[in-house]
Amino acid sequence: MKRRDFVRAAGGATAAGAAVGAGQPAAAAGGGEEGGGGETVPAFGSFLDDANGYSEDGIVDARGEDAVTVEVGAGSGLAFAPAAVWVSPGTTVTWEWTGEGGAHNVVAEAGPAGLDSGDPAESGSYEYEFTEEDAGITTYYCSPHxxxxxxxGVAVGDDVATTTLAGAEVKEPIEFGVDIHEHWVGVSVMLLMSVSLVFTFFTLKYGESPHTSGAD
Ligand SMILES: [Cu+2]
Known part of the structure; x- marks a missing residue:
């Protein structure tokens, strides 16, 4: 549910940007407040690169929520879902075993929060309240898997390293629904303008002047 809001906020902000101009705040509804570009999300680092069910645009922004639930044994049974959440200090995260995929546990890999649910088990739940002392990014894993x-991963607080999502614009037309045809021309023009601006910039900066490149 929150994930949907998150995606919707991203799409809405981009849509407003396309229609009105580039001056719109990136995320009025609780996303990253800084930077004028795409959505900002916590930078969980390379540990999650091969995490099942993880993607940067699938990070759930649950900041401000009292409680968040993460499934243990989601998908094919070997995933946490959501794989990555962003919460506020004071949020209690409950990992709930689905019963799928065999015995699992929750063990911290790196970061301030000392997550440890104990020995792998096939059912159960594990609660952890993230406090100010856990502010930052904690990554974790299931030992057997x-x-x-x-x-x-769990990111806590607003003061975490973030990264800006690339390609947020690419999927945004899908969010338009019924109005897509009316906006399509405007979006196309904006895209073309952006592309040519970027192209011009790089041409000017790195382009074909023989004097700026090495003589080899
Ligand atoms: Cu497991």
Whole structure:
């Protein structure tokens, strides 16, 4: 549910940007407040690169929520879902075993929060309240399935390293629904203008002047 809001906010902000101009705040509805470009999300780092079910644009922004639930044994049974969440200090995260995929646990890999649900089990739940002392990014894994990509992450607080999503514009027309045809021309023009601006910039900066490149 929150994930949907997150995606919708991203699409809405981009749509407004396309229609009105580039001056719109990136995310009025609780996304990254800084930077005028795409959506900003926590930079969880390369540990999650091969995490099952993880993608940067699938990070769930649950900041401000009192409680968040993460499924243990989601998807094919070897995933946490959501694999990565962004919460506020004071949020309690409950990992709930689905019963799928065998025995799992939750063990911190790196970061301030000392997650440890104990020995792998086939059912159960594990609660952890993230406080100010856990501010930052904690990554974790399931011991039996770490090498199979059963990994996750929790970002706590607004003061975490972030990265800006690339390609947010690419999927945004889908969000338009019924109005897509009326906006399509405007969006296309904006895209073409952006592309040619970027092209011009790089041409000017790195382009074909023989004097700026090495003599080899
Ligand atoms: Cu597991």
């Amino acid at each position: 770490k090498t199979s990509g059963m990994k996750g």
